[in-house]
Structure formats: structure tokens, C-alpha cells
Amino acid sequence: MHRCVNTPGSYYCECNVGYKLASNNHSCVVDECDVQSPCQHHCFNLLGSFLCQCEQGFELAHDSVSCQIDECSFSSYMCQYQCINTAGSYSCECPEGYQLQGNRLCQDINECEMGTHNCQEDEMCWNYYGGFRCYPRNPCEPPYTKSSERCICRSTTDCQSLPPSIVYKYMSIQADRTVPADIFQIQATNMYANTHNTFRIKAGNEGGEFFLRRSSSVSAMLVMTKPLSGPRECVVDLEMVTHHMTMNYKTSSLLRLTIIVGPYPF
Secondary structure (H helix, E strand, O other): OOOEEEEOEEEEOOOOOOOOEEOOOOOEOOOOOHHHHOOOOOEEEEOEEEEEEEOOOOEEEEOOOOOOEHHHHOOOOOOOOOEEEEEEEEEEEEEOOEEEEEEEEEEEEOHHHHHOOOOOOOEEEEOOEEEOOOOOOOOOOOOEEOOOEOOOOEOOOOOOOOOOOEEEEEEEEOOOOOEEEEEEEEEOOOOOEEEEEEEEEOOOOOOOEEEEEEEEEEEEEEOOOOOOOOOOOEEEEEEEEEEEEEOEEEEEEEEEEEEEEEOOOO
């Protein structure tokens, strides 16, 4: 394109000052890096353009040529969630459902207390880390009816294979919690003489994330054995069977625990 240089048995092309040989070894393209020196740190010539790069600890400014200190690269502990570098400084941002506490940490927004939820009148708002959920105020489904805080099954025919009562409870945990962790205690509300209580996880533990440890004759502790990632909802049925030894008969009660796992470990 510019100059042809003959060699024994061949030739090669040369370009004028301010140009460089293209990848086809014939054309000449402008080498902005040599002509203009546009970048503050490092310049890489491209076909018809150029690209600036900064040294470690700096990032490219909005003008694409200047370099500014990148405080966010100093440490992953600068911000709990996301670090945003700005000219001469930085700021921290939190994900949806959280608000900045101080200048680094993210605090959960309690939509239920603030009234920013969309639950209906027959629903209750349950806050969890990063959001909220709406649950029915009356969770009892036929053949169960609500009695105080319990769902009672009173039909002798419909309830033969069902627990006589179910108690619904809700709890929230953060994602990826360190395990093993004691997270919920189940306890008998009534204590009778000559009785023996046994506890078990009846349903909701197909992945083996939980273990029920007996802590006394009338209570047991639910232990999380595997870290849970969120957002996720786990429904675990905890059963207590009471053996009345004097009259030699058994009764049972069920606690249906809904565990809401937040999307982040904070």
C-alpha cells in the first residue's frame, strides 16, 4: 500500500510513519498509539481504532483513555455485596430487598413492618432475608379446622391415618449458613406423668439436610447438617409421638415448619 521492499526471491511491504502493517501484510492502517499517544497508561492498536488499558490497581475512566485508582480491587471486604468505583473514591451497593447500613454492610428491609408488601387481608406477611412472603392466616385445610393456634382433625372417619393436630410455624435463615447449626426447637406443650415422647422428621428431609436431636424428655432440636443456598423454601414435618404407658396408647402431634432461605449469606 505504501512501499514495496524487494528481497532475494521475494518482497515485503513497509508503511509510512504513523501507520503499521495490517494482518494481510499489504495494507497500512493508522497506528494511533504511535501518532497520538492517547492513553494514560498502555495503548493497543486496533484496525481503524485503538484500545487503552490501565496498570494493576487502576481502572479505565469513562473517557476510555484516562486511568483512575480502583479502590474496589484492594480487597473483597471493601463492600459486603458490590463495590462501585468512582473518581477518587468508591461506594457500596446492596441487592434488592436490602439497604446500606453504614457504608459497607447490607441490612434486610422488613417489608412487613414498613407496610410495603402486597399481602391480602386473609394473609399474613412473613419477612425473610431479602424479601417477604404471604401465607394464609388460616392454614388449616379439610378435614382440619382451626382451634387457637392448631389445626384439629375431629372426624373419626377422615382422620384415621392423619395426625390429630398440626401446628404451622415459620422461620427465616441466611443462605450458606455454617453447619452443623441448631435452628429450631420442638417441645411438648403439655406434660403428663407416665408418658414417653419420641421425636422424628416425618417429611421434608429427602435431601438429608436436617437431623432431629433429642434434647430432653419433652423436647428435641432441629439441626441443619448441610448448608442451604437460596432463595429457597423448605417445609419440614416434625412429629412428636406420646406413649401413655399406664393406659398403653399413643397420641401424636405434628409441627409443620416452613424454612425460608434468603438469597445471600447476609
